[in-house]
Amino acid sequence: YAGRRSSGTPFFRHAELQQAGVPVLAGIYGTNPAGGGYQGITPTILIAHKDANIAVGGAGIVSGMSPKGGFDVEGLEQLIAVTRDFKERPPGRVETHYAETGFFTRVCDEETGVLDGIKEYMRMIPAYDPMFFRVAEPAAPKLAADDLYHLLPFNQKETYTFEELLARLVDGSEHLEFRPDYGPEIYAGLVKIDGMAIGVIGNRQGLLPKGYPEYADYPGIGGKLYRQGLIKMSEFATHCGRDRIPMIWFQDTSGIDVGDAAERAELLGLGSTLIYSIQQIDVPMMLVVLRKGSAAAHYIMGGPNANRQNAFTLGTAATEIYVMHGETAAVATYARRAVKDKDSGKPLEPIAEKMNEMAQKYYDTSRPAYSARHGFVDEIVNLKALRGYLLAFTGAVYQNPTSTCPRHLMLLPRIIRG
Template sequence: MARMDLRPLGVAVDELLGEAVRDENAAHMAVLDGALAEKLAVVQAGWGQKYADRVHQKGKLTTWERIDLLKDAGSAVRPFGSLVNWGRAFKGSRRLAPGAGVVTAFVRVCDRWTIVIANDNTIASGAWWPKTPEKIQRAQELAQRLRLPVIYLVDCSGLFLPEQANSFSGRTGAGFIFKRNALLSAEGVPQIAGVFGDCIAGGGYMPIISDRVYMTEQAYMVIAGAALIKGAKSQALTSLDIGGPEVHVGQSGCADVRVPDDPTCIAAIRREIERLPTTAVAFYRHGQRPTPPRLPPAELPQLFPVNHRHTYDVREVIARLVDGSLFHEVLPHTGQEIIVGVARVQGLWVGILANNQAPTDHPTQPGAKRAGGILYRDGIAKLAAFSRACDADGLTMIWLQDIGGFDIGVEAEARGLLGYGSSLIYTNSTNQTPMFTVLLRKASGAGYYAMAGHPYDPVLQLSTPITRQAVMEGRTLAIATYNSKLDDNFEIATQDPAERAEIEQGMTETAARIEADMDPVASASRMDTDEIVPVAELRAWLEVVVEAAYQSIGYRRVKNPRIWALHDLEALSPRVRDVVDARAVPAALTAVLDPDEQLLAPTVGTWRPALAEGALVGEGTLLGTIERVGEPLRVLAPEGVHGVATELRAGPAPVQRGERLLALDEPAAGAGAAVQRAAAGRSEGLLGLRAPMSGTVWRSPAPNDPPFVRPGDTVERRATIGLLEVMKTFMPLLAPEHCVLERWAVEDGGAVDADQPIAWLRPISDILDEP
């Protein structure tokens, strides 16, 4: 029987990062989470206790009190669109409109997930503000795509008239809500409405198209309220006289049931939900029980670096999101900048698609590395193939996005990156299986689109407090804007002081504006993302949306795991793995030892040394690389060699076969053990910290900051010693063990080649062993 073997993923956080780094990351995230919590508290409070008291004086409950009665006891409410309109002022109002005056949320009712749409009656009596219609429509869209029951808790005084031009007309104006009502009804999605108070003008259509309509004794639904009728027809009537429950339940038939008060209405709505078919989640679990991750989600804040340019291991993130921290990676040997595979969330199968931030093996240059967080050809093809397979199998997809963009340059274009990108765009545009996208951190340029960003219709897109969503970084965009004023090094070209000052100010203001636009709160306010979620709560959110995706049965394809299309990819992957492994093993040549104790080049090419003058050389020591036709070959010391490197050939430089690379001197007395350590990558008894790929070495977090460590400092295991910059991405250089930084091998800001020593470390164990 075909099956997917899930394997343990991830390690304890203290094995990944030093304590100081973990604490710094967690403290930074705690500040951001606290600021987010303060904003969400403002939204939930509406216009405050004064207005809540007014609602109570009318014998009614507030919106959140109604939701609390509606939900299953002990279950969490998951609002989305909470920060719509955050910070936005409106004509005719001295107050803001938190959450656009409406609550939209996933709410569990009678063990079924529902979408609740509830007017906030503490904000201008539940009026519709600009973006209120769009927020309601977004919730209706979610319900339609997941076939979730919709519950309307209506208490709405109509459009906020001073801003009616921004909410009445247009393709997504208020009237489109009622079309959504009709589409939901046409597709058989249950809609249940409770009317608790005002329901004026077009708002009356929202409950009337619902399958069940309940009205309390204080509720009314009217095309025109009493004040308008008095002005138009000089009739002194109340709104209850015009369209109260006596009219619509007893006469017009526009509502179904009359109830005395809010609690009775909520209880009736719960009974209606209980009559609906039960959830199919247990059926689709195939006998599996929901299991929490083995590695706690609470550790997630410790994993994300303070600086958004620094890298992290996305596999460790996945391990803290999926059941049991178990994962089956698909096609792991190709397109390594992308991680795809299957796992379970709440016992339900999901496909995971994630950007890998770590440097990865270059597919055509053995031994070379390239930056992560970028889309290259093989990774794009891998995403498209896996996404198509998940769609064919009905496997809910979770996209974990942290993307800097697409690869660029002559090689990228020649390898057909545009064509492969188009294939991925087509795949994600035509998928029928639910996709959920999490913007973990960067969401940049066309990479944001390719990784199932909002324009490609994920059912829900979540951001985190560290999400940065924009075409490009602020500084980069400022350079692009003022490119004609800059030289080849992107420095201001003019020597005129006044013009320089003007350009500097313009670039600074442009960069600052873009940085502000990238703030996830600004994105949420514009509805460019659905909700901002603390990273520690991502697992809880995924439990909700994955269960919601499997709740209804019969409306979409969900295949038995035995006949997944993914097995076809698995059947091909061993052959792919063998080919890739054979190609990816870095080729190595042995230098030639001549009678004069010189080591000679074994082939022709471009020589790059990997050690310094005076370094100890032993059998198997990496001397450097010789690049031949774009392929770097490692050059190792031959058998029986023991000595000190002298007359080292500088590089990069052309070299012919048989030319001298270096000479060997006799080591000092007692250096035999040191020579052995040199073969293991050590020098003078020191452990060499080597560059995993070519880049620029930085010793401090930022230009004006103190260095991470100084020579002579003791460094704990997995602590950050420096940074390696590759394509504007910074990879922390971590101490491999508890040690002392003896000296740097590369200047601050200096270029380094792959496998070249960056720093020399003395292990604490060696110090303790000294007499």
């Protein structure tokens, strides 16, 4: 590495290489404190010898972290005792950075084993073996996919628990939820698909907690988007972009909240903010429209219409995609006409007939088959087969990524764990 910034250069060079999709492999031997620790932690894959360590400060540095303005015999005796202890159990040893933090990808008993490990990882490049990016061993969901048709009602007015669906689709039926106490209409969190990290966002259904949304005097209903939920999605997507984690969206949304209170709460701007965030982060995305994909909410929640990151979109037998519900469209179109006809003494039956015709047309042109034929979705899938599509998406996006973040340098899992 050229010395543009002297000995600190490898730190940012490693980041540059990985951001360009070039992995950095490191063999870790011996003691590596301070700058040596940072040079050791910044590569993509860390393969360590059993006696190696990497640390912010080694024995000598830690022992001298409390200066007293000079040295005397008593102080030296204390220093000797501390140094001996650190020599026996140095900071950043294997039991810490393999068994606890997971910084070390692999630990080898023999020094030659480290070199063999690097050769093995080199054989996985450039069409990456999945092991290169796995954060855990692959695992099937603990709960059966056969439950999905029971859990997802076809009736759009019936509610369900999004996490119950997710538990039938992801490894081990496990997830790490992002900000569970904020924006309750939205689920956001990390899951594993085939052992690899994926960010997930989905709509929750049903009546939301009392007092939400906080800016209005009416109750919040799941499926609709409010201020906190829009902010939460932008934050989560931004963190996924920073950590280079692909995203899967699960839509069942009736739209964004409307009215004076919603305008004062900046929802128009926050919806556009989410579009900006998605376009900025540049990570691959997949969308599953579970039931409703309505109005601008369909666009901003990873919809193929409003970003370049959407790889493909799936629908189900319950999918409905429309710019607005048919009855809403009919009211928006004919409400003023109805007022005029009423004031002029004209009969209202013709208007009611036209409104019903419009509502029916919206219904007919939002069905799953229509959505597939006209490219609103790429395919209508059997819910029991949905995990297979998630596996295919995950394997494809991790096979040859244009930009990576080492798992031990990811920020989002640490934010979630606190």
